[in-house]
Amino acid sequence: MSFLADLRAQAQLPPVLPHSELYGRVSEFLHHEAELLDAYRFAEWLELFSTEIEYRMPVRTTQFLVDGEGFNDFDFFVDDHQTLMTRIKRLETEFAWAETPPSRTRHFVSNLRLTRDEESGELAARINFLVTRTRQDLDYQMFTGVRHDRLIPDGDGTSFKVARRTILVDQTVITATNLSVLF
Amino acid sequence: MSFLADLRAQAQLPPVLPHSELYGRVSEFLHHEAELLDAYRFAEWLELFSTEIEYRMPVRTTQFLVDGEGFNDFDFFVDDHQTLMTRIKRLETEFAWAETPPSRTRHFVSNLRLTRDEESGELAARINFLVTRTRQDLDYQMFTGVRHDRLIPDGDGTSFKVARRTILVDQTVITATNLSVLF
Amino acid sequence: MSFLADLRAQAQLPPVLPHSELYGRVSEFLHHEAELLDAYRFAEWLELFSTEIEYRMPVRTTQFLVDGEGFNDFDFFVDDHQTLMTRIKRLETEFAWAETPPSRTRHFVSNLRLTRDEESGELAARINFLVTRTRQDLDYQMFTGVRHDRLIPDGDGTSFKVARRTILVDQTVITATNLSVLF
Amino acid sequence: MSTTSQRTDSDDVMRLSSGIALEEIVRPDEGLISRRIFTDSEVYELEQERIFARGWFFVGHESEIPEPGDLVTRSVGTDPAIFVRDDEGQIRVFLNSCRHRGMRVCRTDRENASFLRCPYHGWAYKNNGELLTAAAESHYEEGELDKENLGLIPVAQLGVHCGLVFATWDPQAPPLDDYLGDMKYYLDLIFNRTGGVKVLGTPQIWDVETGWKFATDNFTDNFHVFSAHHSLVELGMLPNDPDFASHGTMVVAEEGHILHLTPGAPTDEYAFMGLPQKLRDQMPEHLTPEQVAMAEKVAYSAGTVWPNFHWLQLMSSGTLGQRDVPFLNLRLEVPISPTRTRMWSWLLIDVDADPEYEKASYETYVRTFGPAGIYDQDDMENWEDCTRASLGPAARKHSLHHTMGIHRPLDESWPGPGRAYADSYGEMTQRSWYSAWMRFMTSGWSDAQDGGER
Amino acid sequence: MSTTSQRTDSDDVMRLSSGIALEEIVRPDEGLISRRIFTDSEVYELEQERIFARGWFFVGHESEIPEPGDLVTRSVGTDPAIFVRDDEGQIRVFLNSCRHRGMRVCRTDRENASFLRCPYHGWAYKNNGELLTAAAESHYEEGELDKENLGLIPVAQLGVHCGLVFATWDPQAPPLDDYLGDMKYYLDLIFNRTGGVKVLGTPQIWDVETGWKFATDNFTDNFHVFSAHHSLVELGMLPNDPDFASHGTMVVAEEGHILHLTPGAPTDEYAFMGLPQKLRDQMPEHLTPEQVAMAEKVAYSAGTVWPNFHWLQLMSSGTLGQRDVPFLNLRLEVPISPTRTRMWSWLLIDVDADPEYEKASYETYVRTFGPAGIYDQDDMENWEDCTRASLGPAARKHSLHHTMGIHRPLDESWPGPGRAYADSYGEMTQRSWYSAWMRFMTSGWSDAQDGGER
Amino acid sequence: MSTTSQRTDSDDVMRLSSGIALEEIVRPDEGLISRRIFTDSEVYELEQERIFARGWFFVGHESEIPEPGDLVTRSVGTDPAIFVRDDEGQIRVFLNSCRHRGMRVCRTDRENASFLRCPYHGWAYKNNGELLTAAAESHYEEGELDKENLGLIPVAQLGVHCGLVFATWDPQAPPLDDYLGDMKYYLDLIFNRTGGVKVLGTPQIWDVETGWKFATDNFTDNFHVFSAHHSLVELGMLPNDPDFASHGTMVVAEEGHILHLTPGAPTDEYAFMGLPQKLRDQMPEHLTPEQVAMAEKVAYSAGTVWPNFHWLQLMSSGTLGQRDVPFLNLRLEVPISPTRTRMWSWLLIDVDADPEYEKASYETYVRTFGPAGIYDQDDMENWEDCTRASLGPAARKHSLHHTMGIHRPLDESWPGPGRAYADSYGEMTQRSWYSAWMRFMTSGWSDAQDGGER
Numbered sequence A, B, C: 001m002s003f004l005a006d007l008r009a010q011a012q013l014p015p016v017l018p019h020s021e022l023y024g025r026v027s028e029f030l031h032h033e034a035e036l037l038d039a040y041r042f043a044e045w046l047e048l049f050s051t052e053i054e055y056r057m058p059v060r061t062t063q064f065l066v067d068g069e070g071f072n073d074f075d076f077f078v079d080d081h082q083t084l085m086t087r088i089k090r091l092e093t094e095f096a097w098a099e100t101p102p103s104r105t106r107h108f109v110s111n112l113r114l115t116r117d118e119e120s121g122e123l124a125a126r127i128n129f130l131v132t133r134t135r136q137d138l139d140y141q142m143f144t145g146v147r148h149d150r151l152i153p154d155g156d157g158t159s160f161k162v163a164r165r166t167i168l169v170d171q172t173v174i175t176a177t178n179l180s181v182l183f
Numbered sequence D, E, F: 001m002s003t004t005s006q007r008t009d010s011d012d013v014m015r016l017s018s019g020i021a022l023e024e025i026v027r028p029d030e031g032l033i034s035r036r037i038f039t040d041s042e043v044y045e046l047e048q049e050r051i052f053a054r055g056w057f058f059v060g061h062e063s064e065i066p067e068p069g070d071l072v073t074r075s076v077g078t079d080p081a082i083f084v085r086d087d088e089g090q091i092r093v094f095l096n097s098c099r100h101r102g103m104r105v106c107r108t109d110r111e112n113a114s115f116l117r118c119p120y121h122g123w124a125y126k127n128n129g130e131l132l133t134a135a136a137e138s139h140y141e142e143g144e145l146d147k148e149n150l151g152l153i154p155v156a157q158l159g160v161h162c163g164l165v166f167a168t169w170d171p172q173a174p175p176l177d178d179y180l181g182d183m184k185y186y187l188d189l190i191f192n193r194t195g196g197v198k199v200l201g202t203p204q205i206w207d208v209e210t211g212w213k214f215a216t217d218n219f220t221d222n223f224h225v226f227s228a229h230h231s232l233v234e235l236g237m238l239p240n241d242p243d244f245a246s247h248g249t250m251v252v253a254e255e256g257h258i259l260h261l262t263p264g265a266p267t268d269e270y271a272f273m274g275l276p277q278k279l280r281d282q283m284p285e286h287l288t289p290e291q292v293a294m295a296e297k298v299a300y301s302a303g304t305v306w307p308n309f310h311w312l313q314l315m316s317s318g319t320l321g322q323r324d325v326p327f328l329n330l331r332l333e334v335p336i337s338p339t340r341t342r343m344w345s346w347l348l349i350d351v352d353a354d355p356e357y358e359k360a361s362y363e364t365y366v367r368t369f370g371p372a373g374i375y376d377q378d379d380m381e382n383w384e385d386c387t388r389a390s391l392g393p394a395a396r397k398h399s400l401h402h403t404m405g406i407h408r409p410l411d412e413s414w415p416g417p418g419r420a421y422a423d424s425y426g427e428m429t430q431r432s433w434y435s436a437w438m439r440f441m442t443s444g445w446s447d448a449q450d451g452g453e454r
């Protein structure tokens, strides 16, 4: 799919190295974001997103490698700022049963890679994510994959907004009941 | 609970950024600590703790979010230096059956956030933890959550002691047989 | 086993700290490597290995701690450059059924520790690894352990080659069907 | 697991091995359905033989495999299947298991192939199922390898209505046309309203820790919306009126084939399923005048082709402040175990839809239904917690209550076929579903599908 | 899963479907208990009906829900339940399942609520169980919705002794008072010794991969301590004397209701369960002189109210070099599957305890018992490895051996009720437990609880 | 789970509780084996009693426990066992379960111990199984503790051939010598060819989500190689000739004991199993001239001692461009559940092998077989996908086809014992295996092992 080509192009840019300030700030930013999600601080979380955010999780299928990575023309999430806002407001009602009482999630941010487009100044951050969930008295459920973020500098340039997020899950069948969790 | 308020206050301090030396040293310290645990080097592990250590893992319950995060007045661990020492000496006997023969644990330290109280110089480090365990011929068991550490500089200031550790587990029912593992 | 003594000796060297450039470059290198594996870019992956590579995963057994960590004289992998090349060429045929259609793996690189032998300039990097796998419509399988790499500087010294890799798995019984995954 | 459940001719009831008769614990006429049947493993095993090995099951839509060689993998009942268009363009459905040693012959979700080669020993089948070559053929002695009869195992019967492909493993099953009976009238209303519908992209698939019937029970249930989806009421995205979705009609088209047709707000926007004018204009060409008049009053419809195939023709919004947009969603529950079920969900779009409308319909579906949908995710929570509360030895002695509308009179004025009831809040449809369930569980095909709700 | 196990009147034994009679493989009088009953799924299923649907089960302590509307979720037997104090202050226990479609009505571990609204369709129940409003009530025809009879399903009987709340799903069960019988004398000794006890905080809950009876068997077993907890002997935290915990008395209060009372070191510190003087002083007010004399000689006590409720009144130390401190721990095993069990553990404290003592008792418990306790964690290892070694077809043909004390004479001098035996090392208690198990598994209530160990 | 499957004397067939007779669905003579028996839980449970509690099972090789006190833990059938050399040097095999409460007595994979102390209460056993001390012995009354008869439970019979140790839990089983019968001739050929073989290191163990018989079925199947391992053909590491491994002989040594002996390329390199000259030179000393002549023509051999023990004597290369090197691999499948199996794999080496050859043989094995082996990993994929395709109610009505060679004439010229067939592509061996399976499943020992393929 075309969005994959775009993501791959970004990944070809020279890496911003882990000991750099920029990588440090992005790392902090992503950890902060994960913490907000796990702490149910959804409104603060959404503030980290650009109003132009394109938030997407495509459906995956099992295909032969020669036929591609299995991302076809369908999604689990295809959100913009207003729909994310809707999700969050919904979670803040006391009636969003899938999360009332709330799940306990843990977002593990790992293997951060960062590139920077010298011309536009835009950053592309990709991580391996592991999200665990337990709710009520139930055992763990798990989500894994790669997440690609386009970040744009915010304010004095020391923080960021997420302008595009693409969540590439590893499973073709989501074995974890539902996707009431945000990524 | 009051300890949660305390932890939250610390988390409000400005972050020490990942590319800083201090963050690097804390990171190294925590990785070193994890390695000692997974390598059964318990006596060395305990040396990383202040003699004043307060080591605690509260019990969690499922509650509505409006009623809090579910940490009530009970614990799985409520240890001090002497009781941690007791645990370790016990593991070193050949009769601590839950760990004889030993489990194979793996402590994954992730999403490190660090703050520093300018006045006291005390550091607060919080991580997302994933601990996996397998023992005998059994499949994996898993523990996740957030761990809050208060660190105090040690020696020439390039290393640390853990002065307080609070382990906030995600599960309300521990589905993994027992807590013979340290965190 | 003697290789364990060797690995332990390296781990005694003073750590290269996480905020250093060297650690940053190694970190980037390992994340890059993990990404190549998860993206089925096996030929590029193998280019990161020295032609002298010793690639090994010993079998583990449950033993009392006094009898050692359970690594005895047998392996799951005992590969050199030519055998890794063979594995990769095989994966590139359309007939390597265990990976045709391909599994979706995710290599989580965590708890990186780095040491440097001042005399030889060789680096020893050890990580905790978590590898998840899902294939077809199946649920997750999981592999964990410690991975020890000996790295040698490559080219202008800003990149590396893996000269030896030792993968110490946590399980004595691999509960995940097979080891068609690389580590 | 096999069981000793059996129909005892002496007393003419179906007894579980514990001695309990299904007829005692499942009484659809009274609206009393025992929790036991939702989670019990003996009942589950009986269902495998009596329902999943015998019934008609949705396989997919013709549009999913438009070209010769197009192939997707599916379940037919609870068996793995290959849904393929052969080189001649004919649609075929096969058990996904090699005749030799039983290997899954097709191991992707989708591909295009003229023949399928089994990885194990290499038997190769044409995409019409014929065995092309076995392995080591010259090592078979004469008469040992009956290639003619060793093609892929086809379903016993295959049927298509409005592009919807159904199949059964049972040669004794009535033809699809008879099986659907009066339900075809309503399938036409939904799927044949315009110049055709097609599947968009690929289905979403996910697993829920629920007995399959808790999910199935939910689809024609209109009155759960105000509570189960109350978060949307709270946000003002659903009317703050508990009766808002009640002003329609429930229909039992045939025993077990059930649906509701429900109007939305009394504005043109919600007429004709909310479709754009261009598509509304196509209706008279494809539907009878009676059906067109019916469609005019439909904003919401859900229907079930017994047992586990559903459509949802809905209007909703996934975004605060945005108007409702229609979409047409297909659903299937495939049991994995007594307490685990795989959910399949497809989105359909009218072939003549404009791109902007298609995009709006797509985005609305994804945001509101499916595993991440702000409606659907709460349904799954309900199914799982119903399941967990129905496992114990105390719970399973008690019945669920499906009594709403037991005494409701038929709506004699209803122009369409089937038994219709004014008011789309009611449990007439579920009772009919459980009646059909009882027929399948206790009878052969000859008596499995006659009669109606008594 | 249902089974065909049945009591055959002809030979008057309970046969599994394989033909094996329980009476042959479980012979408590001889101390021979087959490994088979600990892991077999047919036995497990029988237990659900014959034990968990019929017995009396511990629900919680009154002090856990002090205020009107206070509510915690529990298991009663193996069914999910709500333990609530209603607006009138009355304690009630309900099946946690909506009468409508079976949804879990209460989905937290604890809350305070005047009414419970079911998420699925919105049925609302008062905290006394009455159905306040159903959903879409106006859509029920007359006579379709019997609200009076559609309140939450209460347990069949509820009983309280010393604040300990028990319940049963079986209306035929004898009243709690009769069921406990002479066990009340000992429950009083432990739970009524001072001005009352209360639960501290919330229970610890964790799952162990064990057949539930391996855990249950362990509680009145005093002689495992020296080996199972030998790490503490090694550290000098337990006496290096294999007989150290043997100098007490084992009592079969009623068939299956069992306990031991064991002195510690012969110092005042270990007298009167090690309680602080202030609490000791309360004893004469609450106990009979006979009981007070008994209490004086108790440092350790464990007891089981058949089948799965236990107390542990122990003195221990979680810290090298620190003195032993008493605590009172309640335990419950809730089976999840033949080889998986959920453990519940509560800590009680005397209501008149000083804060310092309360803190010391609390810390001692947490450090030594519960899932992280330096004693308890090794017990779980034993239960799991007993389970794993009892699964195979060879193992299950062999019996465990509970023969210690088969010929031991009664201690006729014992002042309390029940059959007492001098020496608290012995397997008299477990044999009695398995005798009760056999009664439940093979008999109705009328004969399930008479007689004693033969 | 127990079942009501039974042999009905009236019609003399073994019926599952659903009424299906095994004799109808498993017809080895016709090469028709129902998918049902591979995944059905009732069949699985029957297998536990009729096969795993009765058969002879491979435990390990003498060389794994060379010294007194050496001990490794194993499965015998599906029960956990201890394989130990006692202080007198005698090899013994015990159930790994304490006689007292059933605890796993040995909890490591390997250790050296003169006695084993049970963690739970401390019963101590000598490494010859005798009970040395129980716990709290002085608290048993006279006659309560029969220590003489409370040693570890030994297997009913133990037998050794060529250092291969086998055991059975069934005292009625024929002695190993009789059980192996003519298979000993071929075991000698492989394991007694030189001055002995020994195990290298420790076995690899891993779990595969497969019914155990799908794995077992694969071992003497020679004609899967060209397809299942086609990646190696593609790389030029296997001949690009579908018949390349067919030029040998298949032998049914005894019903169920099966093997093939197959030559490689017609060069000296592939003669005598590819062994180095030094080892070849030892053959005449250990084998008969007839066997030596046979060995000369063997590059590949696989054999099964019924039901689940296999050898693989193969030549392969794990490295592009490197020559094939021989290795001798032992395999065992231990069922965990109807759809899960634990695989054990040992590598053997001739005791007189030079270090360089030993290293080459070791590396070749590790690279090509075992869970990471470039051959083996694809086999597991096949077993799992066969299993998944055989679970549904439609699939299980259909048979697998093992018809190759049904009419193939015996090779009367074969010098060795048993029924031999020229051409090592064929399904004669599997049919014999399923015939033995039917005997075990439907008969007692007296008739379980006579006769041959009809």
Ligand code: FES
Pocket: D098, D099, D100, D101, D102, D103, D118, D119, D120, D121, D122, D123, D135
């Ligand atoms: S299983 Fe398909 S070719 Fe053998």
Ligand code: FES
Pocket: E098, E099, E100, E101, E102, E103, E118, E119, E120, E121, E122, E123, E135
């Ligand atoms: S299930 Fe509770 S209201 Fe319907």
Ligand code: FES
Pocket: F098, F099, F100, F101, F102, F103, F118, F119, F120, F121, F122, F123, F135
């Ligand atoms: S179980 Fe082994 S000593 Fe009691």
Ligand SMILES: [Fe+3]
Pocket: D224, D225, D228, D229, D375, D376, D379
């Ligand atoms: Fe809904």
Ligand SMILES: [Fe+3]
Pocket: E224, E225, E228, E229, E375, E376, E379
């Ligand atoms: Fe204990």
Ligand SMILES: [Fe+3]
Pocket: F224, F225, F228, F229, F375, F376, F379
């Ligand atoms: Fe193979």
